[in-house]
Amino acid sequence: MEFTSLGSGSGGNGTVIRAGNTTLLIDCGFSRRALQDRLNERCVAMEQLDAILVTHEHGDHLKGVPIVARSHQIPVYASRGTVDAMRQRISKFESVEYLLNEIEAGVAFRVKDVDVYPIDVPHDVKEPIQFVCRYNGAGVGVLTDCGSYTEEMVTHYSRVNGLLLETNHDSHMLATGPYPARIKQRVGGDFGHLNNRQSREFAQRIHHVNLQQLVLGHISQHNNERGLIEREFDNFPSGTSVTYASQDGGTDWLSVTSE
Ligand SMILES: [Zn+2]
Ligand SMILES: [Zn+2]
Numbered sequence: 001m002e003f004t005s006l007g008s009g010s011g012g013n014g015t016v017i018r019a020g021n022t023t024l025l026i027d028c029g030f031s032r033r034a035l036q037d038r039l040n041e042r043c044v045a046m047e048q049l050d051a052i053l054v055t056h057e058h059g060d061h062l063k064g065v066p067i068v069a070r071s072h073q074i075p076v077y078a079s080r081g082t083v084d085a086m087r088q089r090i091s092k093f094e095s096v097e098y099l100l101n102e103i104e105a106g107v108a109f110r111v112k113d114v115d116v117y118p119i120d121v122p123h124d125v126k127e128p129i130q131f132v133c134r135y136n137g138a139g140v141g142v143l144t145d146c147g148s149y150t151e152e153m154v155t156h157y158s159r160v161n162g163l164l165l166e167t168n169h170d171s172h173m174l175a176t177g178p179y180p181a182r183i184k185q186r187v188g189g190d191f192g193h194l195n196n197r198q199s200r201e202f203a204q205r206i207h208h209v210n211l212q213q214l215v216l217g218h219i220s221q222h223n224n225e226r227g228l229i230e231r232e233f234d235n236f237p238s239g240t241s242v243t244y245a246s247q248d249g250g251t252d253w254l255s256v257t258s259e
Pocket of ligand 2: 058
């Protein structure tokens, strides 16, 4: 399996996962043009996308979904809560509605060669989910936009070989930073975003000898610094490659195996 972040952060998110004959896009917080450019850089044609999996309705995850799905007839998978929010938010919803497939946390489904596991996470929207994708014994997960983590999440992510994990903010920088008190509370709360310390704890919990790629992303531009994240992950087990997904450049293609 291979995966690549097209960009990660509050300015837009998108992750491509490729396995067997299947190419999945998780979230599209970019315009169609920006998505096209980011796919081109990674030698992926828009026509190759077999499905768009949507984690939740925040604009940095949803923005380009309707237009991209509509223009290339790509099936979209989202929870009922996310679909409801899309109905209220998207103009000409009817023109995309027939492409929508409602999914439910805890109920796996398959897109061509890949099994997809939607996982319930704590975030301040109607019905947020995140995903683990599996193919031929290997697994790749995406976990961003959650203010805390549950034992159930630890179980779901504990066998992945590759993971894009949120390290949103440093709690001291958030507390002393420029955001208004209300936003600080939201971001730092149990339904906001993971801080560096929480991410490190979670990564430690799910770590195993076959966790090959750990990508840290959805990094706040105001409330975090690379050095602080590096310090937190400093002595992470050396068998795991730890890299970063940036807002503009995302990551290169990263591959994992089941071995
Ligand atoms: Zn987000
Ligand atoms: Zn969000």
